């Protein structure tokens with residue numbers, strides 16, 4: 179495992195830092211605010227995405243042949259880490275940029291690539307992900323939304339849920355059953371659905387954080403042209419696996435965790451909780467875990483640098499950071515004592531309620547992108563060779 183950076187990589191780090199210095203206004207930085215309250219800052223996130231696009235950063239890791247910079251996995255990690263360190267905000271079209279655009283490059287037709295990719299990256303078109311359904315989450319292949327051929331088009335009926343950003347999205351990349359007689363994994367199609375049509379209704383779901391970041395999508399006779407079907411009608415599962423391959427964490431999260439632990443230690447000192455033996459132990463443990471996570475990130479990076487695709491260890495990474503963050507946020511509300519029980523927006527909430535908000539948000543982290551139980555199943559079966567659970 180290689181723990182150092184080459185002089186070229188350090189030069190690249192300076193380039194990213196200089197660009198951030200010149201382009202990320204101070205007021206946009208998320209320093210000390212902890213979790214990002216997506217639902218409140220859509221204009222800022224759209225604008226930030228535009229700046230990153232114009233700066234050429236959103237195609238950093240893409241091959242030069244498709245207009246990318248061909249950056250190595252290490253350079254991409256450096257970029258992510260510097261963004262996190264600078265407290266850069268998120269981008270509005272995160273799901274389109276990180277998941278859909280590279281999937282279209284891999285599986286899309288020329289028309290789909292030409293029509294969508296640049297608009298996704300620039301933020302002109304915002305996509306949400308319509309995979310989960312009320313009875314199909316971990317068991318995604320159990321999805322029931324139907325896509326039928328009628329009058330030369332696909333007509334979709336069904337319901338999606340937990341779709342992040344559905345209420346401000348222009349389109350959705352969505353899975354629907356094209357053949358109910360086929361085996362569950364084989365009769366699924368991958369569609370690009372226009373959200374601004376009469377057959378699509380979005381209802382926001384209120385979350386315990388107070389926000390409404392995601393929503394339900396009701397499809398009743400929603401229409402999709404053939405040109406917006408990605409791959410063949412039964413290719414949806416295979417294409418969804420490509421999408422999941424782009425969902426991964428890394429050094430950016432390590433930088434964020436380290437920063438959060440430092441901020442938590444400062445809070446503990448300020449509130450006198452640093453002298454409490456249990457709190458001291460928990461904060462020190464959080465620092466160790468953040469460091470272990472950095473080492474895991476570096477190990478994954480070394481693998482990627484040698485051309486190895488992430489295997490089941492991606493499950494260990496996801497499991498580790500999500501469970502670790504839950505513990506960290508719980509420690510933080512403990513440091514706040516009784517104030518930790520206040521709702522984030524209450525008068526008297528410490529540091530704008532960031533830790534309560536973070537604690538509530540962290541409950542979602544062990545659910546999305548594969549729940550902790552599902553990750554443990556993968557590790558048990560594929561790493562430890564244990565038999566499939568019943």
Ligand SMILES: Cc1cc2nc3c(=O)[nH]c(=O)nc-3n(C[C@H](O)[C@H](O)[C@H](O)COP(=O)(O)OP(=O)(O)OC[C@H]3O[C@@H](n4cnc5c(N)ncnc54)[C@H](O)[C@@H]3O)c2cc1C
Nearest residue numbers: 307308309310314315316317340341342542545546549551
């Ligand atoms: C913040 C957030 C954002 C999301 N954004 C999106 C989005 O944009 N688009 C989208 O399509 N979806 C999205 N999701 C949905 C997410 O993908 C699902 O919540 C996830 O797949 C789990 O599915 P489920 O909620 O139906 O729970 P279920 O699958 O019903 O699981 C319920 C519980 O049972 C456990 N469980 C299930 N199966 C097994 C098993 N075989 N062995 C052991 N335990 C098991 C689970 O771990 C969990 O604890 C989002 C979720 C969250 C929390």
